[in-house]
Structure formats: C-alpha cells, structure tokens
Amino acid sequence: MTTAGTMLRGWRTRRRRSQMDLALxxxxxxxxxxxxxxxxxxxxxxxxxxxxxxxxxxxxxxxALLLAAGYAPSYAESALDDLSGVRTALEHLVTGHxxxxxxxxxxxxxxxxxxxxxxxxxxxVDEAWLAPPLNVYRLALHPDxxxxxxxxxxxxxxxxxxxxxxxxxxxxxxxxxxAEVRPWVAPDAGSVRVLDRxxxxxxxxxxxxPQFGDLSFYSTITHFGAAFDVTLDELSIESFxxxxxxxxxxxxxxxx
Numbered sequence: 240m241t242t243a244g245t246m247l248r249g250w251r252t253r254r255r256r257s258q259m260d261l262a263l264x265x266x267x268x269x270x271x272x273x274x275x276x277x278x279x280x281x282x283x284x285x286x287x288x289x290x291x292x293x294x295x296x297x298x299x300x301x302x303a304l305l306l307a308a309g310y311a312p313s314y315a316e317s318a319l320d321d322l323s324g325v326r327t328a329l330e331h332l333v334t335g336h337x338x339x340x341x342x343x344x345x346x347x348x349x350x351x352x353x354x355x356x357x358x359x360x361x362x363x364v365d366e367a368w369l370a371p372p373l374n375v376y377r378l379a380l381h382p383d384x385x386x387x388x389x390x391x392x393x394x395x396x397x398x399x400x401x402x403x404x405x406x407x408x409x410x411x412x413x414x415x416x417x418a419e420v421r422p423w424v425a426p427d428a429g430s431v432r433v434l435d436r437x438x439x440x441x442x443x444x445x446x447x448x449p450q451f452g453d454l455s456f457y458s459t460i461t462h463f464g465a466a467f468d469v470t471l472d473e474l475s476i477e478s479f480x481x482x483x484x485x486x487x488x489x490x491x492x493x494x495x
Contacts, residue, residue, distance in 0.1 A: 243287065243308035248276040250294045250304075253409065265289055284310045297408050298472040316469035319351060325471060326352075332476060338494035339480050340456070346404065346473035347412055348375045356494045360385075360456075360479070363449040375477070376401060376416060380423040386447030395428035396442050443482045451489045455482035 251261055258276075262269040267286065274280035282290075287308055291301045302312035319326050333341040333354040340360055342353040349372040361369065361378075368377075368384050378384050380394055387393050398421070405413045444456045456479040466472040481487035 241307060242278055243282065243304055244276040244278045246300075246304050246307055247282075247287070247290060249409070250291070250296050250300075251276075253406065254294050256294065261290065261293065264293055282308065284308075288313060295407075298466070298469045299410075300408065302469065314467060314469050314472075317471075319470060319474075322468065322471065329474075329476070336478050338490040339478065340490075341476060341478040342375075344375060344475050344477055345470075346408065346410065347416060348401075349373065350375065351474065356490060359448065359451075359454065359490065359493065360446065374416075376420050380420045382423060382425075388445035388447055388453065389443070391425040391427045392442060393444055394423075394425045398424050398428065444479070448489075452485070454486045454489065456480065456486065457482050 251258070258272050259269050262272040265272070265286070271280060272290075275282045275286075284305065287304060287310070288301065291304055296304065298314040299316070302314055302316075305312055319329075329343050329352055333343060333352055337354050337356050340354065340356040342357055343351040345351055363386075364378070364384055368381075376397060379387065379397055382390070398417075401413065401417050401420070404410070405417055441457045444458060446454045446456070448454050458477055458479050461476040461478070463471055463474060481490060
C-alpha cells in the first residue's frame with residue numbers, strides 16, 4: 240500500500256526539490272519532513288496541503304495524498320454538466336472563437352466541447368476515429384488519420400507535451416496513453432531541429448485538406464488559474480488561428 244509519506248517523497252523527487260529546500264520553504268524542520276516521508280510522523284492536514292501546494296501537485300493527486308493520510312479530500316470533482324456556469328462560459332468561448340477552430344480538452348486530451356469550425360480539422364477522417372472519446376493525441380499522431388504535412392515537427396511537439404503532462408501529474412492513464420501513441424510518432428521526430436526564428440516562437444500545424452488544399456494553423460492552449468474543482472483544474476482550451484491568408488479565407492467563407 241502506498242503511504243502518504245511515500246507519495247510526498249515521490250512528488251518532491253519529481254519536482255527535483257531537496258528535503259532541506261522544501262522544509263525551509265514550508266517553515267518546518269528537515270527532520271520532521273523526513274519523518275513524515277518515512278512514516279515515523281503523521282503530518283497534519285494543513286501541512287500536507289501546504290507541501291502539496293508548494294510542490295504544485297494537481298488537485299486530483301492532492302485528494303489522493305489526503306486520502307492516503309486518512310483525511311477527507313479537499314477538492315470536489317464535479318461533472319461538467321453540474322458546473323452550469325462554467326459550461327456556459329466554455330461554450331461561449333469556443334463559439335466566440337468562430338470562424339476559427341477551438342475545443343475544450345480534459346487532462347488526457349479527450350475532447351469535451353468543440354465549435355463548428357473544428358470540422359475543418361477533421362475533414363476526411365474515417366468515422367471510426369470520431370467515436371467518443373475523441374482524443375487529440377490519437378488523432379494527430381496516428382499516421383493514417385490526419386494528413387499532417389509537418390508530421391515530424393508536430394508529433395515531436397505533441398509527444399513533448401504529453402511527456403510534460405506525465406511529469407507534472409504522474410497520472411497512470413497518461414502514462415498508458417503515451418505508451419499507446421509513441422509507436423505512431425514520426426520516425427524522424429527525435430531529430431527535429433527548429434530552423435527559423437518564427438518556428439521558435441510558435442509551431443504551425445500544416446494540414447492537407449481534401450477540399451481546400453493545404454491549411455496552416457497556429458494553436459494556443461489556455462488553462463484555468465485558481466481552480467478549486469478537479470474537473471475544472473484538468474480542463475484546457477485549445478484555440479487555432481490561421482497562419483496564412485488562404486486558411487483565413489477558407490474559414491471565413493465556410494464559417495464566417
């Protein structure tokens with residue numbers, strides 16, 4: 240059985256923090272922190288939450304840490320439909336981004352909400368791939384799904400993003416997803432080098448479209464700050480904007 244102390248030590252190691260450094264920041268003795276990690280001392284609920292905050296432990300994992308220590312979870316996990324104001328705000332954001340594509344993703348990259356313009360990104364995709372849960376990593380990394388023209392660059396970017404999420408959360412579901420999609424990553428992704436300054440600032444996604452030819456997008460990801468619900472903490476909004484005039488004209492004509 241994994242103890243709270245073992246979990247805490249794991250998060251401290253994952254964040255590359257020494258016991259002394261963390262203890263000084265949390266205003267406790269290194270000896271006490273060591274005893275908490277080895278199970279020789281029981282940390283208070285307040286201390287565990289303080290340490291988890293300083294280690295940037297995600298809310299889901301903070302609840303797991305509290306449960307392992309014998310405390311009740313601090314953070315609710317609500318269905319998005321129960322967060323009516325939040326859902327309305329998210330729908331307003333993705334709809335307001337039209338005629339450009341925007342979607343709401345959960346932590347694993349499953350699509351929660353999407354606007355009409357996302358259909359452009361998915362044009363020509365086999366219906367079998369569109370059955371829920373629709374996962375952006377599976378869609379974008381499998382070589383037979385999307386016609387990604389800069390596949391080496393884009394798959395290297397997505398794998399790096401997934402690696403960071405695994406490192407940030409330690410979520411075994413993300414570890415399993417990474418293992419599933421890694422064989423699909425472009426063979427030359429590991430040798431990708433950024434050649435120009437524009438690409439260093441923002442990586443474009445180049446898509447081959449069966450009707451409109453080559454389309455080019457930049458994407459941005461927005462997270463919620465100061466979330467106090469597990470579901471909300473794990474949501475993000477990915478928005479796409481045209482990277483050239485042709486793509487802008489196509490989207491304006493189809494969805495403007």
